[in-house]
Amino acid sequence: MANEEDTYSMLFSVLKHPIRRRIIRMLYNKPHAYMEILSALNVETGFLNYHLDSMRELVKKDERGRYSLSIFGEAAVGLISRVEEPTKREGKAIRIMGFRLNLPRILTLAIVALLISNVCSFSSYQSLYRERTNALGEVMIQTRGLLSEANRILNQTLVSGIVNFDAWQVMLRDMALQLRLYAIISELDPDHRQQWMQIRLAVDDVTTLFFQIDQKYETVCERCLNLTKKQISSLSALLEGLAIIEAKAFPRKTVIGTNPEIRVDEEELTEAIKASFDIQARVQTAQVEFGLQRK
Structure with missing residues (x-):
């Protein structure tokens, strides 16, 4: 029982980070080389090394240096799917209604969208800085x-x-x-x-x-x-x-x-x-x- 609890604790601890979940999804499709993972995630090598080291129970590396999922990693895929599937089903029920917009309104919305984009970019930078510093x-x-x-x-x-x-x-x-x-x-x-x-x-x-x-x-x-x-x-x-x-x-x-x-x-x-x-x-x-x- 204690070993089972340790396993669940390890899985939840590793999967709480979005980058590690992305790595799990990538390796579920097929094995990847280190540089392929690095290119897909667009992060620094030190940052990737840190996450791969944290995931050593979920991933394995073959003699060619390609990463794939271990038994625990495959179990993690099912856990991710069960957690995210309800959110996806709920998202499908959302519909966006169409409106007729005049030119000034379109320009106003474009400016608002640009401002939101800048705020999101700054927020993303802060998030990346926080994760890297941690x-x-x-x-x-x-x-x-x-x-x-x-x-x-x-x-x-x-x-x-x-x-x-x-x-x-x-x-x-x-x-x-x-x-x-x-x-x-x-x-x-x-x-x-x-x-x-x-x-x-x-x-x-x-x-x-x-x-x-x-x-x-x-x-x-x-x-x-x-x-x-x-x-x-x-x-x-x-x-x-x-x-x-x-x-x-x-x-x-x-x-x-x-x-x-x-x-x-x-x-x-x-x-x-x-x-x-x-x-x-x-x-x-x-x-x-x-x-x-x-x-």
Whole structure:
């Protein structure tokens, strides 16, 4: 019963957004490639990536990279039809009566129609801005949470002086998810795309380092590794940089909802970028200390 309730909750949560419903209808007719969906919806790649990620239970991708509906996606089609069909039937009953209109009346109606069109365009722009800002805010909150958890595990490692590889598996998972989210952030925040991609590069370097350490020592150290002073020092330097990114890259105030607000502090983001370059340099030092690279 609980699983059934979770399924309905997931379906309603995903289908509440009109763009996701459009994607469902498109894929119901036939599978589509990513660029076909992007062209049909006329949205930015980051915005589409956000929605496809939210729909991962409803869509699937084949070996050719074409998207189609999963079993849950097919069920969602029926749900959409049942919800929208009453509205369509009611709409068919509406009839527009004809009137004889003189020229001044026609001109007046044309002006009114133009004004309404402008208002609707502005409203549509506001709606798109709100959706995009909300998407950016949600992804930023998720990314900062993952970075915070990874930093917490790394800090525990330094305090104990021991690498617990079970905990590091969780940290590696969180950092891998971050890499995907930084790419989405860079698309949703084009004004700072280069900065976000630089941060992603630094996090990618750290993730690669941690993966190399895990691969080299996990099988020979029975799930734990006692760190040397130099190894602790090199990891401490990386944690310092990651902590700066966590504190400075993400806006202090992130509001999502009806009136979303995200304010990126340019000075603090610059500090985070400097920290990312320091991280990349310190990764090389850590590789030497862990025997992954020659001096």
